[in-house]
Amino acid sequence: MSLREELETQLCVCEDGGNGGKRRFMPFQLFRSVLTPEKIEASILDIEGFNMEFFEKNDVIKWVTSHGRRIFGILVLLGGKEHFITKFIGRDFQGTKFDEKLPFSIAELEDIAPEIAEEFYERQWEFVSPVWSKNAMHRELPSDVRLPFTKNERLGQGGFGVVYEITLHPQHQRMALFPENKGQKIVRKEFKSAAPRLYNESGPGSRSNTAGPEDDYDKELKNLRILNELKHPNIIELVTSYTYRGKHNLVFPLMEGDLGTLLRADRAEYPSFQQDKTFLVALCELSSAIEKVHFYTSEKFDINLMGCHYDLKPKNILVQGSTLVLADFGLSRLSRDSDQQQFSGGGSDYCAPECADADRDFERNAIDRSSDVWSFGCIISEILTYIQGGSPAVGEFRARRKVQHVSGKRASIFHHWNKGQNQGFHDYLNHLETKQDHFSRNIVNLIRGMTALDQKARPNAKEVTLALRKITVRAYYFSVWTLYKKLKKQLGDSFEAYAEYMRIQSWGVVLKLLKENGDEIAISESGLRDEMHLVEIYRCLAKIQSELEDTIERCHDSISPLFTSLRSLGDEIYSLLPSELYMSAKAHWEIEMVRSEDLGDLLETAQGAEEVNTRIATLARIKRMSILAANPKPRPSETDGSSMEIESRLVKEGKAFGSHTYTSIQDGHTRNVLVEWIRYNKFETTIFEGLIDRIESLTSLLGSANNPADFRILRCSNYVHKPGDSAFGLIFELPDVSVAVPKSLATVIEETSKFRERPSLGSRFSLALTLARSLSGFHKVGWLHKSISAYNVLLLIPSSAAASTIASNWLEEPYLIGFNHSRQDDALAFTLGPDDNKKAIQYYHPDYIQASGPGSKAPYRLQYDYYSLGLVLLEIGLWGSLSNLGQIGKRGPNSNREMRDYLLQKRVVLLGHTMGVEYQAAVHACLKGFELVQDAGPGSTKNTVLQLKFEEEVLQRLHRCRA
Structure with a gap:
């Protein structure tokens, strides 16, 4: 086959409506695959009549390959005219791509090669078909150009012109316009014939004459x-x-249809919309598009515009898969100064009542963005109708809202002309909100706001988008939660199913989608925030729903499900929360997972959580041990018969350290320890025996090697009994004692409070947060400290540190001590009552002092630990001792209640200046903020609420404190 024949076979017939379909064009990629550099060289070397020396032909080959391949191709197709290429080369004065000069005029061709001017002119049009690319500037195409359409089928006609479906030749594109659309199917919107265009200096699109x-x-x-x-x-x-043969054209990707068609069709015809929540997601995305039109912003060009579509209706919303696409912007407006313009629409059923005055022959009024919001609300109401009842329900809805004007005109509008509300529309809304699902009522409430007759009462597009996203998150959440309940029931013995169920429940509780008892909370009261990643959240929930459905299906097939994906998605949905809500959700999950008081349940949790969450496993073990420590009759099966007691002779006399002793033990090798003394009265043998059991269990509890790092406690290795002193001693190992000196926080404050240099803000914030986290951890496992004070905060100070180096990092690694009065959070747990040490008493809550009088049986509460912590935080914030801050003395407060009132009025207010308002609020919450929440015993819901309140009002605020 000759080169000419090869090129002829690559020519394609144009389906552009011209010349009866006989016009042809050359797809440029096919052309280049045929006319390769090798074939160019072979062809030029064989040209007859080429009056040129052999050594000059090489220059011709190079020029054709780089500058004039299409020109040479035209000459080949003309048959035996290849030698005319030299005439074109002779006119290339600038050494540019001569191909880019195509098409040539007759006059130009007669000047270059008059012998072939006419035939070259005719064939050149096969090589100049436009190559489409996205975002191209407007083109004015000559009438002889052949459009590279392999399909040009008329789809419909409107007032503006005609719509055609076209297909571009796939080999006539530098890159695919739509890689996912292999057929490259697109549509062109051809406007009615245009008047002759007279362009001014502004270029295409500007003209002096209009039509x-x-x-x-x-x-x-x-x-x-x-x-x-x-x-x-x-x-x-x-x-x-482009403009072609006097007609203007806009080219768009081809969509599957429009929303109007969907609402008239059976739902089975749209498989992508089988799930109700798919519509919710599509509405969120569509609302986002309307929002972007209303509040147009381009950071690249530093432009902010106000826009309005002005013609929102189902026909102008296209459908592609599960996506709704906003289209038809012929009546839209984008302006820098105002979104108002005179209504110029055709009066569709979805127009707002303010668009035209029905009493004045439908005189058109000025409208703005709120009119779009009305139209969108009407569209949403029809979509919700379709979700609930399909196309028959949409037909019924349209019939029920049909009203008649005095002129005799009837329309299925959503208002009653100038008479106000369309009762048929609002009655149908009442019907729609009765559907028992997790979104209909909320959507109806949104629609009512969007279709308010008062334009100012309507939400703007941003508010609509946020509302729809929150509704979608809520709908997906309850779907996921329901599926988890089903899975938990189906796999009754699966700890993993239970753990993930509790995790998603905790997520819903902190976002106020669920109450503690599992009841739903109205969306108006939910904790979903505008600034949250709502889109990412409902997408993640959708993935969880899909994974749950697959997991449940696998269970039906008797295949043991794997929870790896669900755990990963659980991590992802938590990560999408703001940091403070993430902390609350995680805390709630941990609290609920170890909420049980049953030893068997806690053992199961500890074992099952090893593969799920090691922290929960640890908390479950600690709580189990704390219950055993509080039980006056330990179960034989829980002990191995060994005792942790050591002989008193091995404990040397040491140095008093508050109510502790800093000493050493010599049991083969010498080690320095801290001993906490628990004093007792020998008046009843049964209580004494219970105390021994408690000391054994407490030593075991505090000596666990698996205690979480945030508990900040020393390891308790043994205990000692000194009958002569009526005391037991808990022995705590001191880390790195050879280079550190233990001091209490109270001592450090007293020694340095007069120094001009104070600890850095960063070190004090870190110290406060560490202590609060430690206390929170103990409360999660049901253990009350009962003796929080600056005297029971241990600091290990490097022995080489000078007295003034209080800003060093040793301040940020405290240890909680003083467990001699601690107990499990159980009203029946063994306790010794309040300390009689005056320094310790000043940290007690006033109610505890009053309730612990003679004959009182009032239990110690979580709030009392929080109060004591608040006093320590106050000392840290103002860097002064409680005795000085509270003016305890002859003229100062003579009761804990008076001291608290004084501190709240005179001292806490100073924290705003020294530590910031977040720190001040955290301290105030500790001293006053938890009094209205009464805990209700072990494992109670109120205790959970109280611990979460502490997380939010203290821990999270301290976490936000920055130096």
């Missing part, structure tokens, strides 16, 4: 080019625009 079709086209083209900058997936994309 109706010109206005429509130019306005829509401008709007689309502006909106193209957003690259929003739910705004129709303008591929390109």
Whole structure:
């Protein structure tokens, strides 16, 4: 086959409506695959009549390959005319790509090669078909150009012109316009014939003479080019625009249909919309598109515009898969100063009541963005109707809202002309909200706001988008939670199913989607915030729903499910929470997982959680041990018969350290320890025996090697009994004692409070947060400290540190001591009552002092530990001792209650200046903020609420403190 024949076979027939379908064009990629550099060289070397020396031919080959391949191809197709290439080369004065000069005029060709001018002119049009690319500038195409369409099928006609489905030849594109659309199917919107265009200096799109079709086209083209900058997936994309043979065209990707068609069809015809929540997601995305039109922002060009679509209706919303795409911007407006313009629509059923005055022959009024919101609300109401009852319900809805004007005109509008509310519309809304699901009532409430007759009462597009996203999150959450309940029931013995169920429940509780008892909370009261990643959240919930459905299906097939994916998705949904809510959700999950008081349940939790969450496993073990420590009759099966007691002779006399002793033990090798003394009265043998059991269990509890790092406690290795002193001693190992000196926080404050240099803010914030975290950890496992004070905060100070080096990092690694009065959070747990040490007593809550008098049986509460912590935080914040801050003395407060009132009035207020308002609020919460929440015994819901309140009002505030 000759080169000419090869090129002829690559020519394709144009389906552009011209010359009866006989016009042809050359797809440029096919052309280049045929006319390769090798074939160019072979062809030029064989040219007859080529009056040129052999050594000159090489220059011709190079020029054709790089500058004039299409020109040479045309000459080949002309048959025996290849030698005319030298005439074209002779006119290349600048050494540029001569191909880019195509098409040549007859006059140019007669000047270059008059012998072949006419036939070259005719064949050149096969090589100059436009190559489409996205975001191209407007093109004015000569009438002889062949459009590279392999399909050009008319789809429909409107007032503006005609819509065609076209297919571009796949080998006539530098890159695929839509890689996912292999057929490259697109549509062109051809406007009615345009008047002759007279361009001024502003270039294409500007003209001195105007006509109706010109206005429509130019306005829509401008709007689309502006909106193209957003690259929003739910705004129709303008591929390109061109004028051809007096008609203007806009080119778009081909969509599957429009929303109007969908609402008239059986739902089975749209498999992508089988799930109700798919519509919710689609509405969220569509609302985002409307929002972007209303509040147009381009950071790249530093432009902010106010926009309005002005013609929202189902027909102008296209459908592609499960996506709704906003289209038809012919009536839209994008302006820097105002979104108002005169209504110019055709009066569709979805127009707002303010668009036209029905009493004045439908005189058109000025409208703004709120009119779009009305139309969108109407569209949402029809979509909700379709979700609930399909196309028959939509037909019934339209019939029920049909009203008649005095002129005799009847329409299925959503208002009653100028008479106000359309009762048929609102009655149907009442019907829609009765559906028992997790979104209909909330959507109906949103629709009512969007279709308020008072324009100012309608939400703006941003508020609509946020509301829809929150509704979608809520709908997906309850779907996921319901599936988890089903899975938990189906796998009754699966700890992993239970753990993930509790995790997603905790997520819902902290976001106020669920109450503690599992009841739903109205969306108006939910904790979903505007600034949250709501889109990412409902997408993640959708993935969890899909994974749960697959897991449940696998269970039906008797295949043991794997929870790896669900655990990973659980981590992801938690990570999407703001940091403070993440902390609350995690805390709630941990509290609920170890909430049981049953030893068997806790053992199961400890064992099952090893593969799920090691922290929960640890907390379960600690709580189990704390219950055993509080039990006056330990179960034989729980002990191995060994005792942790050591002989008193091995404990040497040491140095008093508050109510402790800093000493050493010599049991083969010498080690320095801290001994906490528990004094007792020998008046009843049964209590004494219970005390021994408690000391054994407490030593075991505090000596666990698996205690979480945030508990901040020393390891208790043994205990000693000194009957002569009526005391037991808990022996705590001191880390790195050879280079550190133990001091209490109270001592450090007393020694340094007069120094000009104070600890850095960062070190004090870290110290406060560490102590609060430690106390929170103990409360999660049901253990009350009962003796929080600056005297029971241990600091290990390097022996080489000077007295003034209080800003060193040793301040940030405290240890909680003073467990001699601690007990399990159980009203029946063994306790010794309040300390009689005056320094310790000043840290007690006033109610505890009053309730612990003679004959009182009032239990110690979580709030009392929080109060004591608040006093320590106050000391840290003002860097002064409680005795000085509270003015305890002859003229100072003579009771804990008076001291608290004084501190709240005179001292806490100073924290705002020294430590910031977050720290001040945390201290105030400890001293006053938990009094209205009464705990209700072990494992109670109120205790859970109280611990979460502490997380939110103290821990999270301290976490936000920054130096």
